[in-house]
Amino acid sequence: CSPDVWAWGGYGVLRGSGYSSEYLQRDYATILAGRTGDNVVIMLGTNDAQWGLMPTTEQLNTISANMISAGAASVRWMTIPPVASTATPQLKMYREAWVQRVQATPHVVDATGALGPVLLAQHRSDTIHLNAAGHAALARGVNAAVC
Numbered sequence: 001c002s003p004d005v006w007a008w009g010g011y012g013v014l015r016g017s018g019y020s021s022e023y024l025q026r027d028y029a030t031i032l033a034g035r036t037g038d039n040v041v042i043m044l045g046t047n048d049a050q051w052g053l054m055p056t057t058e059q060l061n062t063i064s065a066n067m068i069s070a071g072a073a074s075v076r077w078m079t080i081p082p083v084a085s086t087a088t089p090q091l092k093m094y095r096e097a098w099v100q101r102v103q104a105t106p107h108v109v110d111a112t113g114a115l116g117p118v119l120l121a122q123h124r125s126d127t128i129h130l131n132a133a134g135h136a137a138l139a140r141g142v143n144a145a146v147c
Helices: 021-031 046-050 057-069 089-103 111-115 132-146
Strands: 039-042 074-077
Touching (some): 057 074, 057 089, 111 132
16 A cells, blocks of 8 residues: 555556446446455546536445445545636536535545645646646545555
8 A cells, every 4th residue: 555556556446537436336346356355445536526427425335335245345435636726616516515425425535635735736727637746646645544
């Protein structure tokens, strides 16, 4: 468990276009194949909130229970990092709604606290996604919070 594992590399289940909550609900056993006994941290992105794909807290807890039944030692949900200060008010609202929903699950990992203040220089030009510097900062914070 080290920062390089969390920074878009190393051991993890990562996909460039992300995993939707629908995918997690449907294919949790495939995601966990060969990873029996591992602790899992899941962070869905702002896009999920922005597109109205936010699962309910009950659905998040069901996904966690399903992943544990498929072999995960534990499942924790992580809030999404803050969007850039130049993001639209609507996007900021979506992000906040998503964060509140995740915070209602047990054993939350707070990306905001792990990342600290997000600088505009840590975002891509879309104001939503972190760039390499943002991912590295998030990785250091998550490592301290989870490991």
